[in-house]
Amino acid sequence: MSPALLxxxxxxxxxxxxxxxxxxxxxxxxxxxxxxxxxxxxxxxxDGGVTGPGSLGGMLRFATPVDSFPDVLVIACRGQRIAMKGSAFVGHALGYPSSYR
Known part of the structure; x- marks a missing residue:
């Protein structure tokens, strides 16, 4: 497969x-x-033991740091932006951290 340049x-x-x-x-x-x-x-x-967004808990955990970096990760699709914001809100409400140290 040939490389793609964007x-x-x-x-x-x-x-x-x-x-x-x-x-x-x-x-x-x-x-x-x-x-x-x-x-x-x-x-x-x-460190956090999250292997990927393949589960609801994983998705909510990954949404919390993504929400903190809107200048780095720009989600182009409006529906995905809404889903990410909602997931981050729920993740924060459940106490999932935005950072793991």
Missing amino acids: PPGVPHTYRVVVGDELHFIAQHSPGLRLKTYMEKIWRMAT
């Missing part, structure tokens, strides 16, 4: 099909808070 500002997503691998190189300039966001997600997966 110009700045183009909404995009990716999905890994079970059994396949995804290799990508991303360049973000300026990176702003992307590194901090990625570190929080990594800590959530390792």
Whole structure:
């Protein structure tokens, strides 16, 4: 499969099909808070024991830090933005932290 190049500002997503691998190189300039966001997600997966958003609890846990980084993760689809905001609200209400240390 050939690489895909996306110009700045183009909404995009990716999905890994079970059994396949995804290799990508991303360049973000300026990176702003992307590194901090990625570190929080990594800590959530390792220290917080959250393996992914495949369950309702996982989805609510992942929504809490995403909600804290609207400048880093821009959700293009209005329906997904609404779902993410609602999930983050419920996750915060249930006491799920926005950060794992």
